[in-house]
Amino acid sequence: MGATEDSVFDQYRDRVERPLGRLFREYGVPEWEYFALGMVANVIARVASLLPPVVLGAAIDSVFTGDSPYDLPLAPAGWFPTTDAAQFELSALLIAGSFVVTAVFTYAYGVAANLFAHRVMHEVRTDSFEKMQNLDMTFFDDKQTGEVMSVLNNDASNLEVFLDNALQNSARLVVMLAGITAILLYENAQLAVVTLTAIPLMVVLTSWFMKRAEPRYERQRAAVGNLNTRLENSLAGVELVKTSAAEEYETERVTDASYRFFQDTMDVLRLSYVYRPGMELLAGISFAVTFGVGGYWLLYGAPAPLTGTLSPGAFVTFIFLTQRFVTPLAEVSNIVDQYENAKASSARVFGLMDVPASVTTAPDATELADVAGRVEYDHVTFGYGDDEDVIRDVSFDADPGDTVALVGPTGAGKSTLCKLLLRMYDVDDGAIRVDGHDVRDVTLDSLREHIGYVSQDTFLFDGTIAENVKYGRFDADRDAVVAAAEAADAHEFIEDLPDGYDTEVGERGVKLSGGQRQRISIARAVLQDPEILVFDEATSDVDTETELRIQESLDELAADRTAVVIAHRLSTVRDADRILVVEGGEVVERGTHDELLDSGGRYADLWGVQAGTLDR
Template sequence: MDVPADDDPFEEQRARTANPMRRLFAEYGRDRSGLFGIGVVASLLARMLDLLPPLLLGVAVDAIFLDEGPFALPLVPQAWLPTDPEAQFWLIVGIVLFSFLGGAGLHWVRNWGWNRFAQYVQHAIRTDTYDAMQRLNMTFFADKQTGEMMSVLSNDVNRLERFLNDGLNAAFRLGVMVVGIAALLLWMNPQLAVVALLPVPLIAVFTYRFVDTIQPKYAEVRSTVGQVNSRLENNLGGIQVIKTSNTEGYEADRVEEVSGDYFDANWDAIETRIKFFPGLRVLAGIGFALTFTIGGLWVFRGEGPWIFTGTLRPGEFVSFILYTQRFIWPMAQFGQIINMYQRAYASAARIFGLMDETAGIDESPDAEELVVADGRVEYDDVTFGYEDEPILDGVSFTAEGGDTLALVGPTGAGKSTALKLLLRMYDVDGGAIRVDGTDVRDVTLASLRDAIGYVSQETFLFYGTVRENITYGTFDASDEDVRAAAEAAEAHEFVSNLPDGYDTMVGERGVKLSGGQRQRLAIARAMLKDPDILILDEATSDVDTETEMLIQRSLDRLTADRTTFVIAHRLSTVKDADTIVVLDDGEVAERGTHEDLLAADGLYASLWGVQAGEIDDLPEEFVERATRRGARTDVDGGELPSSSTAGSGDADD
């Protein structure tokens, strides 16, 4: 489903985030304060050295070249200074050379400290954001697209790093320059310094107006970046459907549309920015021209013009002009820093808003580790719905330890949802689910999910080798264990025929393997885990008959001596289950063995008749209900979390 162009998917999270930049430094800067301090101290010392050459140039002009004043250096006793003009000249040269060499070394230290600090913060905030994101419940992922979340993890985190590395570094550097130069100007000639400082209040007001205008524009830019990423990720993931549907032109138009939204939002921000910076330069230029005019007249006439009094030597004027230029242009550059800050602020608000998102699945502080003894699973009057859409209503059934219980029923009956509640992908709205008498909400999530193996219809393989995918979740398994699991899953033979055997790369999402091969690797993964409870969600629905036979053989081994839940539309795969529970419209319609349910001649018998090809013998009521269910699924199905967004399989089953 497309995200409207004017809708920020993280607007709610962003709006409730207070002081994101202050929080950034409080939570992530404090642990690396040493690196921050190195950058600050080195920057301070480097800027102090940078301020020496203009001052020394003025002293040299007045005392050495024009002989219009004493040879004196700030903070240096007069007795330490030479009296010979040539010696004074070489002292000035030595100090200037030292200031450049020392400044170069300090600039390297400064950049090392700032860059190291920024990289550590970037790494920490990205990993923490990802960890917080992956712990959210599936409802959150149902409302967000992958590209939007990737935009936060990549673009927004990188923007913070750029601000910490470049913007913050520049802000401190320019701050030192402005304060240091202002102090020197006031020390050299307070009257002319007032003229040089006149643009500062105007620049401050101008900058404040810019910040107030640009902030919402950058928030819109961040939103449209997420929409572009989502569209591109969605299309690249569905490239096969696009090609087979011959819809390249249609999708190109959709990409052009979201890219156009980004263009408009970004250009709106750019227009504001490019008007702001020239305005700052005009203000700075006026201040510089005014200072040059008054100072020049002062030197030219030998006395202060208009209301100005005292004298101004040529060397002092040269130093003053050089400092004024260094002072005014940094003031203009603060606009660039404010620009970077606003971008970083918008990104930080999205990041912390996401990190503060409630997980939805709360773990009790008193939660204990789940220890499965018999493996008895009980659903007791379970009720659940997605937002305002009821899915399960008063569902009760029990799977005895070691038994196989099958859930069947029409599409949308709630089969997959019922078993996701066992895994606590969601929590029940009413009732309880118990394992060996213990409510699943009273045990730790890690121990609950560690005790349950899950094999879904849509097998997901990670980019990596066959071995890495089989051992996923059981990372310490030996090669012998991996091979044994593959053999039990009827996978070893085809894996051995792959170019690099177990070290063969499977490609992104396992695209280099067939559906049946991917399914058998998923079963091998579950066998290696050796769970106490097993969930098989349509594990053979998308394979041919021959492959189904191989997979079914491996499933028979996997389900032996453990409690197993099987979801199936193909009823032939579950007819030997110990108990079959038929769900219809979120309620238990029937339960019993295959033979019992056929004899009852109810919904199960009608479903069996459909698969046996006995369509003409079906009750008219069954056909009418199927028609109504199909219409309801078409309308309502899209409101439920889908596998493409949330990785949740057939959520409306």
């Protein structure tokens, strides 16, 4: 499923005003030293690069033709020698020196500008990731992983290209245009007006391009997110694809997403195909007109309405500088192209940063300390967004040492009840308390530090088994890791692996079986040593014999802790202190195993089906 235009993320993206200006305010200003150093070095390098044509023109008029005295802009005449030989030597030294200065300060500019660009993008990327980490599960329920990855990778890279390339080229363009314009006006103001006539036309063409390019770039960036989502989903579900013989179907879906991206990209490029050649044409016409008018002026005198004289040296300076004029003007198309691309990307980056988290630590929240483990659900009601309630008026409590089991059909709301305890979501009505503290009144970190959670969807990071067991307790030593694995009945199979606890599990733990991943996940919770344990079908992927061994370990672990257990196999929770039967988001029965069997209700039916004593 692709991203929807009316999602929360897109709404905040559309509200971002002047995204590139915000980028510089929030991230560029703290790095202003590098930016300033780069700009100073850029000015010196560009001004130095303009000196050779000016010196060459002065040498032609003074040394080679003798038509006028040796003269350079902004330099007093008394600074220059009077003999032809000395003026020639000075010209050669100035030209050589200008190339050296240009090279040195271009290097300094490149280093400073790249430091600025990459430091800014480092901060943007890490801040975006930190923001994403702090968003609650509601955001991830709505957004696809591929689209979020597109923001963190593609959009951040676009901004890096803009800061690294377009910004440098823009600065060079400004300095070159200003310097060339000043020199041309100094050499011959009338011919300079002829040369610069193309600039207003370029401004009009650029304004036309920017107005039409912006929405096209936004559609292109959205298409990238959709394509990344489709690729990520297809790769993550490659096993299902293959077992369902659905390779052709997935290929068609990726092809469709890729073709949409192709169409949106071509929509941008078609506009660029008009703009870029148009800019190059105007710049080329400027050069051709300058050459024609200047050459005619030298051969036949000033063409009307121009007046006065034009020296050969000034003409040569005009030709060289106008050629220099053509290149940066032609690059305006690339700069605008990168600018519009970066503008669309920065809006997406800041759109992500502006999405508010609905589950946050309150400013006056307290640390949850000295936890005994009493858990209380007080008339809890919850629904996902605008959907109807999935949990309705649920109440129960559990004291330290108690085990409360949640049973019922798939989709009844059992997992949601557990996630509310960890504040993956916040209740709509009612309250959940730990040791009498509303979970919304304590810090998120301290709440989750005291709850060990094992999901039915086990997840392992790419790394070693030891690293995955230690996740969340990164300072744990090997002995503690081994002890936790033994408690989860994982030590034996780990020892049989080629590298034992240092075995790489692969992305998402793909090198291990489902049962092995589940036992490592349990070991992770054991190592955390929490006061409250939540097991969401924690043994669903293991065989019966292994389940019995794990269950013994879990019973021992939960002996003096509060445990909330979701179970599909009722045999694993028959010894629970309290069993709640959940259907349609409501608790329809509660009691011990024996009490519920004696009542002959829904639990008794479920037990009978699993025990094989009722007709199926």
